[in-house]
Amino acid sequence: MTATPTRTPAPRAPKLNLIGLEKNAYKGADSTLCNGCGHDSISSRIINAAWEMGLKQEKVVKFSGIGCSSKTPAYFLGMSHGFNSLHGRMPSVATGALVANRTLIGIGVSGDGDTASIGIGQFKHLVRRNVPMVYIVENNGVYGLTKGQFSATADQGQKLKYAGTNPYMPLDVCLEALAANATFVARSFAGDAKQLEALLKAAIAHKGLAVLDVISPCVTFNNHDESTKSYAFGKENETPLHDLSFVPSFEQIEIDEYDDETEVQLHDGSWLVLKKLDEHYDPTDKHLAYRTLEDARKQQKLLTGIFYIEPETPNFLDILQMTETPLAHLPEAQTRPGRAALEKLMAEL
Amino acid sequence: MTATPTRTPAPRAPKLNLIGLEKNAYKGADSTLCNGCGHDSISSRIINAAWEMGLKQEKVVKFSGIGCSSKTPAYFLGMSHGFNSLHGRMPSVATGALVANRTLIGIGVSGDGDTASIGIGQFKHLVRRNVPMVYIVENNGVYGLTKGQFSATADQGQKLKYAGTNPYMPLDVCLEALAANATFVARSFAGDAKQLEALLKAAIAHKGLAVLDVISPCVTFNNHDESTKSYAFGKENETPLHDLSFVPSFEQIEIDEYDDETEVQLHDGSWLVLKKLDEHYDPTDKHLAYRTLEDARKQQKLLTGIFYIEPETPNFLDILQMTETPLAHLPEAQTRPGRAALEKLMAEL
Amino acid sequence: MSVIVQEPQAEQVSQLIYNDFNINVATANGSGSQTSNNMLIRSLYKMGIPVTGKNLFPSNIQGLPTWYNIRLSKDGYLARRERVEIMICMNGATVAEDMASVEPGGIILYDDTLPIADHRKDVKFYPMPVRELVKAANLPYNLQRYIANMVYVGVAAYLLEIEMDEIKDALAWNFGGKTKPIELNWGMVTAAYDWAKANLTNDQPYRVRRMTGFNEGTLLVDGNTASALGAIFAGFTFAAWYPITPSTSIAESLADYAAKLRRDPETQKATYAIVQAEDELAAIGMVMGAGWAGARAMTATSGPGISLMSEFVGYGYFAEIPAVIWDVQRMGPSTGLPTRTSQGDLLAAHTLGHGDGRHPVLIPADPTECFEMAGTAFDLAERLQTPVFVLSDLDIGMNIWITKKFEYPEKPLDRGKVLSAEQLAKFKDEHNGQRWGRYLDVDGDGIPYRTLPGTDHPGAAYFTRGTGHTEYATYSERPHDWEKNMLRLAHKFETARKLVPAPVVDEVEGASIGIISMGSNHPAIIEARARLREQGIETSYLRVRALPINDAVRAFVEKYDKVYIVENNRDGQLYEILLVDLHEVGYKLVSVAKCDGLPLSARWITEQIAK
């Protein structure tokens, strides 16, 4: 890395953000989720992150599948278009929309059932294409909206009131992303506001697909203390890999480099600063990521932070080599070839 | 491991196998694949393995999806029932059939398109359930039957006549299996008869799901020398992890233990003997498996052998705790509760 | 503690109205009111009163408005009724409109902390001091919210004169005899009752009283429970499913009851398997695999699920694989209204999949028919070797109904034409020297014989596929082979026509008008016919219980001048299907279709026919 990230002590939170909006302007409709649902915390984090980054909501599109989690895009960024699609099918819809208009910033919200059960196929291929967007899995280990069945991320041996004991090993959203060549793989906890916001901002700044697996307790169906997806478990057991902060590209002031920090520069010039905690964790080491994730799964440990990142790998839009003008805005003159072209073609047939 | 495997020098191939059948009896209909197609070699290996193991064909069921590869179950074990299902959906069909009759031995054949493109979702969940069967992916990196488009296992940068250059990193069937908690993960090459047969036998003997990713050249659409899925590439570059042999449970004679060998005992008492080649590879080390597979993918290396095995993990039938009698054979007396039960129930309503 | 002070003095109770009114309970989702409502219905039912409950709940887990409609009808009319005489308001979010919705002369019981927007003069108001009563009861904190709902049970019991013993019994039943919750809830009911007795003047006209003649020989049960029990008593051995409202409780009941009723007495092992699949594509794929291998295999789903099952159902039709698919219909198209009822999947289920093909569809009208048709569906699926749909809906599936007791199935299971190794060995001899072919029609009914995998005979194996094949299951692209096979399948469908449940017909001498309907519309049709009769319009009635229809339907239509096809969807799907089969008499058919998420009401049907 050539440049180093720079920081000034954060000024007191201003009333208005970079583009002159109050935080309230980033809200959506009132939530209809259960009181205390983890998903609502995540919505708040998204609102905060978007406000602090000064995102222009008109440029954002929200995507989701079906589930309690997938309802949440209605509850944040009310001035952004949203597409609440079908169960497990958000990836394809997002792919189409983001190709149709390459200037949009995509934020997708899914659930563990939506992504890891019915949707694992589309998820894998979305990851493989490195479609530029934030993909948040609000992971509570159950199907909330259909009232408490096990999803594919439920821990082996877990017990639920109606569903009994889960005999299967979970699919791990982060491992799945990694195996499919993801370029940004992170996990967080709905109760860890600071880390989650930093990750959200980094995910938005990331050039390709950013997978954010956020443990998000379902207070109605899966919040008993033994559950690894409960608040109690998360609060007690969350083990961050590093202390994370995000320095946006518009805050570029030189400061010292610290020994116990790693900085990753993202494509847009912003920085992700990883402050060492217990051991040094290198998020560009894929082998390490596999090992760490596999161990965490086996030991039912809640590790959070950024497991893996490739900041510069070409994304899906790079691959498609389209014009800069969004496809959706191309004028007829550019999309319908001329009369002569047709004549020539027919002559050649 | 308590016992050690034992071997006598293999006797000359007898005309009749254990159950008194000629090898010819294990054939199916004539193949309609292209001359030289890798898939046909794999069919021959299956015929050989089944014959040598003395499989009773009436107890075998064959499953497949759609593709050239998926046609092949018609070309081997003609006395076994077969279910040529839908594109990408063999896993669910096999799951249902093997649960309905737990005494059946399941052999599934799929293609890379069938498994890694349309079918990756069902594949992951089949693996996760550890349904006891052999799952062979005849991997040629293209869609053969639809004439040469890239599948999800095609190498990044690969060129094909009609399809152009593939911009995506491949999904790796073995890595995908591993991430989904597979208990038997191996790769082989259609041109390596000896290894493939040993792996097939071990796969059949395995207690749970055995994933066999077999590189199987498509001579019509993807056999130019640069392709990592071509015969030429395979013949020159195949790098086995170990020298494999299979000792069936019915050949139990004590012999010496060798230093350069590892033996894995399978659930049915048979043994998989792994003779060390360059470096020692321990197929019970999951981290090692991730690392090895990820490196091989990145470096486009054709590593073959058994990457990972858990011989004793409970399979799907164990988990379901059904009676020993196949569901399909339960008499009415056992499946329809008596009159009193209904009266009692109604009284309780 | 508040007493009745604010409400305007209504006129004296001139005449009491017994067992014939509508109660609507407005609460918030997830607040536990379901138990209270069930207690009301159950005690009324046990008093012998014809009663029906319709839960109008949101697609949400907690906090959104929910209504529970309890209709008492001494005459036994159990359709949804639009008018409400007794409103119980427990939800501030909807209290204004709830209070406005009551019929003049009706009464309103309400949580006294709720605001009253408009003091209507034409209804009576009864405030209930819910908060105070809960406080006084000293309940464990986490149960307060739920048990609070017992307040309206107690107050209603006092006002309506519901027998308190029946409420107590209902509680005991509900909590499976567990003392602690019974006591807590019963305590609240009695406290509320006592409070009401002490503080309210019962100057309103609605009363209940014990009666006989209707509830005898019946059960109070929801359709999904009945479906699950039906499957268990029909010897199901395999089910694969994916959660989706309103079908989920079929699979869940199946699991609950099977765990008790379907274990091997010696080993305690299961004589069945239930698999929660990763989605509906996998669920139906598993069912196909299991059915093919010889299990009695089923799935339960709703609209979005059947869309996803299209390709496999077409496969099952063509490769001739038995499968039972329960579609508990909810409002579509698309995700639609997941917690509202509809009959909108009829056409989709009947014709599911690309290319030519039709599937038998069974249409139960109440829980008893759910129980019966669960068995019929398996028998048909195995007999016909084809996917069979059962089209229930949210109204039948998730609401509790008074329904005829289930009869123990007398007929042995029909496992269809399956050849054992021994039968296969004798096949040629027993079929005029004809060699067995998997797709050979030796009996002339279009139905071939099959063998199961594992059959210990060297000639038993065949290769199942979705592509063209000969009668001997070998691959074929020959035009003649294809056409012959498809015409046999069409012929098999004609066989199905004779085997599916016949329609139920009620013909009235002198009627010139016919009504054809199906499924959960039944109670509304009964009531509408009574209303029409009051207006001097006699009608005959045919209830279609299955597709394809049989000759009885044509005969019925031929008899009447005009036949109204009443259904709960927008497009008039049954009407369209009938038009095709009965086009020579198509001019007689009139489509009466409506679909807004609610069960059809007798009033609306009456209007459509009388107009």
Place this chain on the structure above:
Amino acid sequence: MSVIVQEPQAEQVSQLIYNDFNINVATANGSGSQTSNNMLIRSLYKMGIPVTGKNLFPSNIQGLPTWYNIRLSKDGYLARRERVEIMICMNGATVAEDMASVEPGGIILYDDTLPIADHRKDVKFYPMPVRELVKAANLPYNLQRYIANMVYVGVAAYLLEIEMDEIKDALAWNFGGKTKPIELNWGMVTAAYDWAKANLTNDQPYRVRRMTGFNEGTLLVDGNTASALGAIFAGFTFAAWYPITPSTSIAESLADYAAKLRRDPETQKATYAIVQAEDELAAIGMVMGAGWAGARAMTATSGPGISLMSEFVGYGYFAEIPAVIWDVQRMGPSTGLPTRTSQGDLLAAHTLGHGDGRHPVLIPADPTECFEMAGTAFDLAERLQTPVFVLSDLDIGMNIWITKKFEYPEKPLDRGKVLSAEQLAKFKDEHNGQRWGRYLDVDGDGIPYRTLPGTDHPGAAYFTRGTGHTEYATYSERPHDWEKNMLRLAHKFETARKLVPAPVVDEVEGASIGIISMGSNHPAIIEARARLREQGIETSYLRVRALPINDAVRAFVEKYDKVYIVENNRDGQLYEILLVDLHEVGYKLVSVAKCDGLPLSARWITEQIAK
């Protein structure tokens, strides 16, 4: 080298038959005969002769029997014809039945290494020394197999008197002017021609000769190429697809042509995106996302693909998202016969998805209509904001047809009711103070206005969903909101009725019989009508080009005593759909449906109507 010795001496050629016979070429799949067959057709076409080619190929890559049927018809009848006068046998696997299939008086050209089972006396045999000629030509080893097929081109050219210059031109065209392959192939053609001239006595009656009056103003092209070109000239910007026969070549042609025609002149970047999806569920999902975001988005698939698209198409209907879906029909149900034609997806496409709903379906009859309807489909999809199907089939899509030259589309693209930020700002003013609502019908045509994501206006955003919503796109479960919205969608469908392509009608004075058909049956209908006329039966003809049908269809049916609905499927799907719309006159309709994988023949149609 063999010469004609074995064949029986046939009678003298009394009369020559010009430009009016059927050639059938039997080869093995993957043997490269496609080029030879194309050379034959192309040279005949260039000689001005009406000619058609139907490829009957297996679902296999190499080695299985394939037939290519070339019909010459001086009168311009270009349907599949059942009888074969000239058989070219290159495949040992089928040679016996191939030789048996020729009409008496016909001729057989055959590779002289093939066995002749039965020396029919009523046909003439011409052996071709393929092996010797290939050997003599000294070809590169890897090309021998392919170029060997040029032998029959040369021999046929000699016998039939095809102009050799046209064959040479055809080769030059085929190989894009590349000298080497042109020379190799041309060498083989001339060698075979010369051999035939030297060794064969041309005592057979079939001849070709240059003619005029038919091929002028036409193209020779397959439907899938035309569809792709149509999409390109209709300004498509997004396509997502998954390979499936017989639709694959739409996507592949799209990619080929777009790469040439649709680059930004300055940057050379693409003005479109084509994505090979992981399956059809993803393909249609991408199309939904892209169409929603403002691209002109399409997919191409076949039966199994549309089954998998059911759920999303229902979503598109309900959430009102433009999408164009090409279904190049192959034989279903299920995987069926992937390389055989059918019109079996009509009903499935029209009603796809659970719940209520109907989709517009366009039905092209030839490549020219494929070109045109590609544009119409986009215009309709964007105008109506709904998924629109185009139902082509394998016969149109993959066979080459003589078809009218494509006309440059004069009408500007119809991008439908999309509001820009500026238009949104003015909306209220321009609509009587009515605030914009995503699902609000301000124009009375059932079609609301939409905004695209990215629209720079704080009020532009809305939330798209498959669940119930108000006119302002907020979530709603209210019965009234649901019903109102669904009735608006039904009304929008009535608007569609007026916008879709009208049927093409050819009415004959004095006819009492009508024929209704669609799509690729067109040439067979034309010919059948001529045959019927010869038998004294005059017919009028209406070709349905879209669903929903418009009033013209009813008017047509009303005029005739009997109307035959001719279609290539088993169930009579068009017939059933028409019955519903036209039930008052349903008694006039007669279903004439057949489906065996082949295009309908005039002979069969004639028999059905004349009987």
